[in-house]
Every structure is written in C-alpha cells, then in structure tokens.
Amino acid sequence: MRRVALGAALAILATVPLWVGGTYYVNIASQILFYAVFALGVNVLAGYAGLVSLGHAGLFGIAAYAGARIMNEGQGHVAVMAGALALTLVAAAVFAVLALRGTGLGFVMITVALGQIVWGVAYRWISLTNGDNGIAIRGRPSPLGLSLTSPAGFYWATLVVFLAAVASMAIFVASPFGASLRGTRDQPRRMNALGYHVWMIRFLAFLFSGFWSGVAGLLYLYYNQFVSPQAVALTASAEVLLMVIAGGTATLLGPITGAALVVIVKNVASAHIERWNFVLGAIFVVIVVFMPEGLVPGTRRLWRRARAALRPRATAAE
C-alpha cells in the first residue's frame, strides 16, 4: 500500500511538465520543489531538534550570493556549486557555534541577529554584493549534457535534487543520529546524563540543515538567475518557517506540503488579489491559533479520529 502510494506520487511528480499545462505552472512546480528542499532543511532544526531559527534565509542567501560571485568570476558550474556549498557549510558552522549558546527564545534571537547581519552585508556592502541592485548571472548548468534552460529541464533537475533531499531526510530520521537528535529535543538533560554529547549532536544537525538550505539557495539562484537582498530578508526566514510550521514540524510531508501551500498562495493569490501579504499573515495567524501542530499532523489526527469513530460500529455489525 505504502509502496503503491509512493510509486504513484513519484509518477505524478515526474510527469508534472507533461500534464500541468503551460510553462507558468511548471515554473511554480520548480519553485515548490526548491522551497520544499529549504523547508526540509529548516525542519531538521525546527522540527527534530526543537531549535527555531529565524536566520536561515541568511544561509540560503550566502549560498546564492557565493554562487553568483564565483560564477561571475568566470568559473565553471562545478566550482560554483562546490564553492557555494563549502562557504555555506562554514557559515553554518559559525552560525551554529554562536546560536547554540542559547536554546528556546535565545536561539531565536541570535539567529535573527545573524540573519540581519547577512542581510545588512547584502544590502550595504555594495562592492561585494552590489547592494540593492543584486547580482545577475547568465546561464544554468547542463549536467551530463542535459540543458536546464527550459522550464521542464530545470524542473526535472530540481526534482532529482528534491528526491535526494527527501531520501536523505528519511534516512536521517530513521538513523540513530536522528533518534538522538529527537532525544536532545525532548530530554536534553537525560541525554546528557546518558553520555550523549548534546552540543555536538545539535551542531551536526545545524550543519545538515545548513547544507540543504544552501542547496536550495543555489537552486533559487539558478532558477531566478538573480539574487538580491530580498532573498536574505527576515521575511524570507519567516516564510520558510511558516512552510515548516504550516505543514507540520518534525514530519517529512509537512514541510513539503507547507512549501506547496505558501508558493501557491504567493503566486496564485498575487495574481488575483493584490494583498497577498495580508493573506500570508492571516494564514500564519489562523494556522498557529487553530491548528498549532500543522496541516499534515492535524489532518492525520482528524483522519485517525474518523477511523476510530467508524471502527466500533463495524465490529458491532459483525
């Protein structure tokens, strides 16, 4: 049953450009996928580690900016990706060392500050980042000779990366490391007493989360062929957190659903109503107040309740 569902989902995802009708929708699908990668990365911390970061757009942006700079130096795409991801990992390590001084609100505040520093550099350090005008790049990579210039080509490449991210998350969640990370979220002191190095577990989780944020940042750069301070703003960090929370933290499907929801609301709502920021804020408030555990666990809970309500009647009929 699970395999059938998984296979069906894969088939649907792989054939999106064939049935969705129009490059506009293919592009939206690509956006959903790379934002889902970003949300999955943030979910490692927000969901499994219980550490809410409002600075991850900084890591996302560092990857995008680094990629753009390296590319405009005339380097090839391999160097762009390797350089951007290496730099993102270094930044993630610095972020982690500073932010892990605190937990709870302290962690949130430090990540806000770090994100704002990155934003300030992107916005003001004009010789490095070209300030408000942003940096444009030319061309997308063509791995194995396949061109990614068409929307469909880019979609498939993004899908491959997305599936790799999902697979890595599935492995991570089931692994002993994933279990120990959840342990540090629920019972940090007990974990410490059991001999686990809580700080190191969180640090590694931060790197893992930063890596996928960086990958998403690179995809964002290649998708837009442009990066500006907007990508690093507090709003961007908040948006990705909304995806995670709206979908459901500490689930695999939640961040993906959340990414789809936010991207669709952003694009579809902005086509029909001018006030999509208002809609986004309203969704934020409504979800937090009425479905605090997120859409996916919330729906699952309702589903389970519905099944539980049906079952006794079925046994009575026998």
Place this chain on the structure above:
Amino acid sequence: MSLWVVLAVNSITLGGLLFLLSAGFSLIFGLMKIPNLTHGSFFMLGAYLSTSLIARGLDFWTAAIVGGLLVAAFGGIVERLILRRLGGAELAQVLVTLGLSFMVADVCLMVWTGDPIRIATPSALRGATSVAGMGFPTYRLAISLIAVVFAVALWALLERTRLGAMIRAGVDDPAMARVVGIRVSRLFTIVFCLGAWLAGFAGVIGGPILSVYPGLDQEMLPLALVVVILGGSGSLLGSLVGSFVVGFLYNFGQAMFPELAYVVLFLPMLIVLVVRPQGLFGQQTA
C-alpha cells in the same frame, strides 16, 4: 558645527525614540515572555494614524496621544483575543506576532499607499536653539527631553507605585505573584497596552525626523530587538542604556563604515549574547 557633534545629536535623538519603543518591548518581553514582533508595526501604525488625524485638523501633540491610544486599543485586542490563547507557547507567539506584522504592513500599504509621508514638525519647535554657542535643531532636543521625561515617569511608575510593584513582582515570579493575589492576567493586558501606546507615540514623534513609509516597521523592530538583548529584558535601565548605545552605534556606524553599518550594529549584540546571555542589566534566570 562639526560632523561629530551632528552625529552625536542624531544619535541621542534616535536613542530617545528607541527608548520609547523598546521600553514597552522590554516590559512585554520581561513580564509576559512574549517576543512581540508586532512592536515595529505599532510604531509605524501610530505614525500613519497620526498623519490622518493631523489631516483631520488635530494638532500634533493631540494626534500623538490619540494615535498612541488607538494603537494601544489595537494592542489590547491582539493581546486579549490572540496572544492570550497562546500563553507559554513562545514559538506560536513568535509566529502569530510575525503574521500580524505582515497583515498590519499590508493594510498600511493599502490605506496610506507606498509614498513616504512626512509629518510636519510642530511649529513651536521648528528652527534651532543655541546651546553653549552651538545651534541645535530644537525638535531633536525636544525628543531627547521627552525621552528623559518618559524614562523618569516610567521609573516612578515601576518603582514608586502599587501598580509598578505588582508589575515587578510579575516579572520576577509570575506564579508567586498570583499566589499573593495579584491579577497577573490583567497586568498583562495593562502592560501590553502601555507598551503599544509607547510604541505608537514614539512613531508619531519620530515622524518629523524619520517620516513614515512602508518598511519602517521592519527597520525599527530589529533595533528594538538589539536594545532589549543588549540591555536585558524587563530592565528599564537596560532599555535606556541599550537605546543610546544602539543610537550611537547606528549613526556612527553608518557614518564611519557605511558598508558595514549593520555589522557594527549587530556585532555588539552577538558578543553580549555570547558572553552575557541575560543582557547587560538583565537578571540571571534559572
């Protein structure tokens, strides 16, 4: 007048505004443990409301007070209807207040359009006042004076009145405060409204200097955040010192390292967080 003196005056003015903004933020954060990310929106909303009030013929100071009151009423509604349901859930509070700030920003954009609006300086305070042989803009001096007056008034309120004693008790130990019969829940609403009023009022009197424009909220909020983290939450003295530190860092940083102005602003905050997480004047909490 030399550049440095101008910078210093601007720093003190900004520090004064920041104090009005962050004193409320700090109290809300300290007492209610709510990281109120709508606080920047309160600032902007107050400024926008006052432009409409002034256009209706109110004078500047009445508009400042009434604008603040409208913001306080809005804050009270938010606290009672939404934040009340989320007691203790910090993450949910962060998200809800952030979502609200998006909504407020969008409504402001809809009502007052995207063009910056300048609030006219009250006529009595235009021009310059000469102090020690140097001419200072009168209005900026007035803001500094207002900030000092409010600092003293808030200090008196907190340290010398029954209400202040209850608030301090609530900050120190809310559970114990409840046990001895203080209605902490009502205190929460009062403090939230007071904080919102201060922010709205600060937005209005900042108007003649900063003007009002979309994005003002997102510009002021991080500054308030830095002030509170530097000074320590719930500490009035911390807010005061933090505000002027940030005022100076911001103005001098922008003048001396324009490219790294934000780094100059946020780096001290990071250092404080790493070395002394409770803030310079905050109390160690278990």
